[in-house]
Amino acid sequence: MNLSIGNCVKLKSGGPTMTITARTQSITTTWLDCQWFEGTLLKTQSFPEPTLKIASPQLTHLPLYNADPNCNHNTIPAPGGGIKCTKCKGWFCY
Ligand SMILES: [Zn+2]
Numbered sequence: 001m002n003l004s005i006g007n008c009v010k011l012k013s014g015g016p017t018m019t020i021t022a023r024t025q026s027i028t029t030t031w032l033d034c035q036w037f038e039g040t041l042l043k044t045q046s047f048p049e050p051t052l053k054i055a056s057p058q059l060t061h062l063p064l065y066n067a068d069p070n071c072n073h074n075t076i077p078a079p080g081g082g083i084k085c086t087k088c089k090g091w092f093c094y
Contacts, residue, residue, distance in 0.1 A: 003032060008055040008081030008093050011047065017055045054081050064090030 003009060007020050009032070018034035021044070025031075030049040035042060054077065064073060064083075067090025075092075078084040082093025 003049055003052060003054070004080070006080065009034065009052040010055045011051055012053050013051075020052075064088075064092050066090060 003020060005020050005023060008017050009020055010017055016036045016038070018036040020032050021035050022033035023030060024033070024046070031046045032049055032052060033044060033046050034052070035044050037043070064075070064085055067073065067085060068088035071085060071088040071090065073085040073090055074087050075083040075085050075090075078091060078093065080093070082091060084091040
């Protein structure tokens with residue numbers, strides 16, 4: 001899988017949802033800088049790309065951006081991370 005800057009990701013082992021802020025290519029590994037909040041504290045850490053996966057949160061209770069307010073949303077994981085509605089244009093990424 002090719003992860004990009006701005007994607008919402010998680011470690012395959014679990015943990016918080018993080019946002020990719022930079023890519024660094026070494027000879028053997030692609031390192032991705034990730035940022036996330038621990039409470040109000042912004043954390044930054046680099047991880048090898050193979051240890052990360054796109055986050056697909058189940059956030060059906062959250063309001064979607066750009067959504068039709070009358071839509072009974074059917075949310076699925078969005079390609080770039082986060083979720084989107086298959087019936088209207090609603091989406092959410094955190
Ligand atoms: Zn919808």
